[in-house]
Amino acid sequence: MTAPFGRRRLEIAENREVGAYRVMRAPDPDGPAPAPGQFYMLAAADRWGGGEEERPFLPRAFSVLRATAAGLEFMIEDVGPGTRRLCELRPGDGLWVTGPLGIGFTGPGVGRTALLCGGGVGIAPLAIWQDALLATGKEAPALVGFRDASHAEGAALLQAVQIATDDGSAGHHGLVTELLAAALAADPRRVVYTCGPPAMLEAVRAICADLAVPALLALESAMACGFGACFGCVVSAADGSYIRICLDGPVVDAERLMEIPAH
Amino acid sequence: MTALCQLDLAHPIVNGSGTFDAIAARRAFGEALLDDFPFAAFVSKTITVHPRAGNPPPRLWETPAGMINSIGLPNKGLERYLAEDLPQLAELPVPLVTNVMGSTAAEIATLLEALDDRDEIAAVELNVSCPNITTGLDIGADPAELSAVLREVRGRTAKPLIVKLTPNTADVAAVAEAAEASGADAVSLINTLRAFAPDPGRPGEPWLGGGTGGLSGPAIRAVALAQVAAVACRVSIPVVGMGGVQTGQHAAQFLEAGATLVGVGTESFRDPAAGARISRELHDLFAKSGAIDRSTAPNV
Numbered sequence: 001m002t003a004p005f006g007r008r009r010l011e012i013a014e015n016r017e018v019g020a021y022r023v024m025r026a027p028d029p030d031g032p033a034p035a036p037g038q039f040y041m042l043a044a045a046d047r048w049g050g051g052e053e054e055r056p057f058l059p060r061a062f063s064v065l066r067a068t069a070a071g072l073e074f075m076i077e078d079v080g081p082g083t084r085r086l087c088e089l090r091p092g093d094g095l096w097v098t099g100p101l102g103i104g105f106t107g108p109g110v111g112r113t114a115l116l117c118g119g120g121v122g123i124a125p126l127a128i129w130q131d132a133l134l135a136t137g138k139e140a141p142a143l144v145g146f147r148d149a150s151h152a153e154g155a156a157l158l159q160a161v162q163i164a165t166d167d168g169s170a171g172h173h174g175l176v177t178e179l180l181a182a183a184l185a186a187d188p189r190r191v192v193y194t195c196g197p198p199a200m201l202e203a204v205r206a207i208c209a210d211l212a213v214p215a216l217l218a219l220e221s222a223m224a225c226g227f228g229a230c231f232g233c234v235v236s237a238a239d240g241s242y243i244r245i246c247l248d249g250p251v252v253d254a255e256r257l258m259e260i261p262a263h
Numbered sequence: 264m265t266a267l268c269q270l271d272l273a274h275p276i277v278n279g280s281g282t283f284d285a286i287a288a289r290r291a292f293g294e295a296l297l298d299d300f301p302f303a304a305f306v307s308k309t310i311t312v313h314p315r316a317g318n319p320p321p322r323l324w325e326t327p328a329g330m331i332n333s334i335g336l337p338n339k340g341l342e343r344y345l346a347e348d349l350p351q352l353a354e355l356p357v358p359l360v361t362n363v364m365g366s367t368a369a370e371i372a373t374l375l376e377a378l379d380d381r382d383e384i385a386a387v388e389l390n391v392s393c394p395n396i397t398t399g400l401d402i403g404a405d406p407a408e409l410s411a412v413l414r415e416v417r418g419r420t421a422k423p424l425i426v427k428l429t430p431n432t433a434d435v436a437a438v439a440e441a442a443e444a445s446g447a448d449a450v451s452l453i454n455t456l457r458a459f460a461p462d463p464g465r466p467g468e469p470w471l472g473g474g475t476g477g478l479s480g481p482a483i484r485a486v487a488l489a490q491v492a493a494v495a496c497r498v499s500i501p502v503v504g505m506g507g508v509q510t511g512q513h514a515a516q517f518l519e520a521g522a523t524l525v526g527v528g529t530e531s532f533r534d535p536a537a538g539a540r541i542s543r544e545l546h547d548l549f550a551k552s553g554a555i556d557r558s559t560a561p562n563v
Contacts, residue, residue: 002293006536043533049328049481057480058325059533098535101291222323224330225532228287231334232323242316242337247287261320 001032003227007059007098009045012089013071019153020077021121022087026095027071034072036129037104037218037251039063041226042074044085045094056082061223063125063195063250064100065157072097075124075157101226102250105129105216108138108191112214116142116158117180117204119196120151125218125251127157129193134159143183145176145200177203184211191216202260215254221245235261265303267501267524268423268448270358270385272303276514276542279505279528280362280388280427281308281334282479286351288535297356301531301538303524306360307344307352309390312370314340318473324460329480329507330529331458333473336364341377349383358385360425366396368415375419387422392429392454403429406441417446425503428452430483430490439494439502451503451526452494453487455479480529481507488520495521509537511544 010026017023034040041059043049049057060082066073078087089095105125108114114133116126123144133140142161146152149169155161163171164179172179177200184190188211194204195218208215221233226246234242235249236258243249243256265272278301285305289296317337324331339347344361352359361384365371371389378384391403391412400408409426417424426442428435430453439450455477460470469475487506495502504517505526514525525545530537 002295003291005292005295005299006539007534049533055325055327057328057533058330096534222321222325224323224332224529225535227291227535228284229282229535230323230332230532231281231284231317231337232320232332234317234320234322234337236319240316242320244287247290 001035001038001100003099003101004031007041007096010072010095010097012091012093012095014091015087015089018075018157020151021154022076022078023065023073023157024076024086024089024095025071025073026097028097031072031097032100034064034067034100035104036132037063037125038100038102039226039250040072040074040097040099040101041223042086043096044089045096048085056085058224059096059098059226060086061220061226061246063218064128065124066128066131075121075154077121098226102246103248105193105218105251112189112191114138114140115183115190115192116140117176117192117194117196118142119145119176119200120147121154122196122200122218122220123154123158125195126193130158143176143179145196146170175203176200177207180204181207184208184213188213194218195220198260198262205254205257205260208254216251217254217257219245219250219252265524267304267503268386268425270304270423272358272524274303274542275518275524275545276302276538277304277503277524277526278302278306278531278538279526280306280390281336282528283531284308285355286348292535297354299536299539300356301536301542302357302527303542304358304360304385305352305355306388307348307362308338309336309362309364310338310341310344310374311336311364312341312373314338314343318471320472321470322472324470324476326460326478326480326482329478329482331460331471331476331478332455333471333476335473341374345377345381349381353383359383360386360388362388362390362427364390364393366393368395368397368412371412372416372419375416379420379422384422386425387420388425388427388451390427392427392431401429401431403438404432406437409438410441410445413442413445413447423448425449425451427454428494429454430486431457435490436493436497439498443498443500447500449501449503450494450498451505453483453490453506456483456486479507481509483507484513488516491517491522492520508541511541511546511548514541514545515548
């Protein structure tokens with residue numbers, strides 16, 4: 001799905017707390033429905049690059065969490081000046097969006113079933129993808145990892161979840177990749193759909209590569225533009241070239257990638 | 264109507280080289296891009312003789328009112344640009360300027376000759392923000408160095424030649440004069456300012472994979488206005504001014520400083536249609552103030 005040309009101003013309809021995260025909803029009557037895994041560039045309409053000394057300046061890339069008749073939903077964790085400003089937005093505040101952008105997920109095909117594996121705020125694109133899989137009668141269990149119980153409340157945004165936390169305050173005490181290894185040992189006829197921090201993605205990539213299980217990774221990167229102009233969001237491909245995450249991703253087949261870098 | 268080097272342009276707003284990939288944007292936005300194309304001419308990203316992968320990531324760092332990039336001029340190389348990109352760029356509804364860079368006079372000559380017989384290309388922009396590997400000097404940092412290179416290559420193309428100056432030099436106006444005296448038909452400025460972003464996790468080490476990078480965005484607008492004004496009063500060829508332009512008001516300031524055209528760069532990252540908005544704002548500004556009547560706006 002291509003995006004309308006240019007950014008458009010939406011209005012925040014809801015900003016609700018989900019554990020350590022915020023979920024923002026903004027009706028987008030003129031925008032096309034996004035494909036699961038696509039993303040948007042977001043910026044607050046006010047107090048965003050307005051002052052000479054002010055950050056944030058560039059828009060921020062977010063996978064869409066859900067898209068319904070009520071609007072687009074984004075899951076945001078306050079980790080820096082851009083996400084902090086977005087988390088502050090209240091109903092009625094303006095939100096600039098450009099999107100939907102990029103390439104989303106594709107189905108597991110014949111003979112394999114979907115297995116979702118997410119970490120932290122990276123569970124966002126898996127929610128819309130799980131909705132789509134379940135709506136077509138497919139199974140789509142989810143393994144999700146968080147640092148603690150407060151963040152693990154984000155798991156409520158998905159169904160059929162198995163939780164891991166770093167500190168053991170909810171679910172399995174350990175890494176979500178341990179749950180993944182166990183699930184693939186039990187049934188390797190899977191396609192793994194994953195999104196999360198770089199170290200987790202690299203672990204997922206390596207586990208799946210060892211077992212010859214296909215994996216589709218929703219990658220994250222700092223981006224200036226989101227539509228291929230800045231060449232800032234590249235990741236190393238297995239053939240030695242760089243690919244633009246915004247244009248040739250964010251969902252990329254693990255086979256195309258080298259090791260996922262730490263940042 | 265605005266004109267630059269015999270090109271008739273619908274308005275004075277163009278893109279800065281390397282800040283808008285029209286082929287990628289068409290993939291992202293579809294044919295709507297062509298219906299409301301934001302620029303009066305399209306300037307390609309820098310093409311080199313041989314393909315370049317670009318710098319290792321990370322390539323971006325946000326600053327107050329700007330950003331530092333260390334992209335490293337990734338491109339397919341001359342041969343694949345001509346075969347794969349040029350046919351697609353020729354479908355744009357505006358004249359095409361191809362930006363090139365070489366690290367020797369011979370490389371630049373090769374590029375200019377190869378572009379010369381391609382009718383799809385209206386003008387060539389030469390990026391001189393790079394070292395001459397023969398002499399070790401930055402081509403665009405020194406008037407004599409630039410003169411020597413330009414005199415050697417200028418005859419290789421009959422197309423209008425725009426020299427994209429570097430701001431990382433002691434006297435940009437002297438370099439611009441040298442460009443004019445050596446056959447440039449126009450100059451464009453400013454390119455990004457050399458900048459450094461420390462890695463927050465590794466004191467003293469660079470964040471960017473390429474080490475240093477180039478600062479752009481509104482943070483550099485005041486510097487750009489000073490350099491454009493300094494150049495415009497020393498040369499008689501047209502000046503394409505750019506640096507941190509976000510609004511029609513900013514574009515007007517560059518025209519008032521002596522620019523004929525105004526480039527939009529980093530603002531397109533924040534809003535892909537920024538060029539069209541800025542062009543409209545500039546038009547409205549002229550219509551309202553009458554200070555610069557668009558019909559008599561600086562032409563060449």
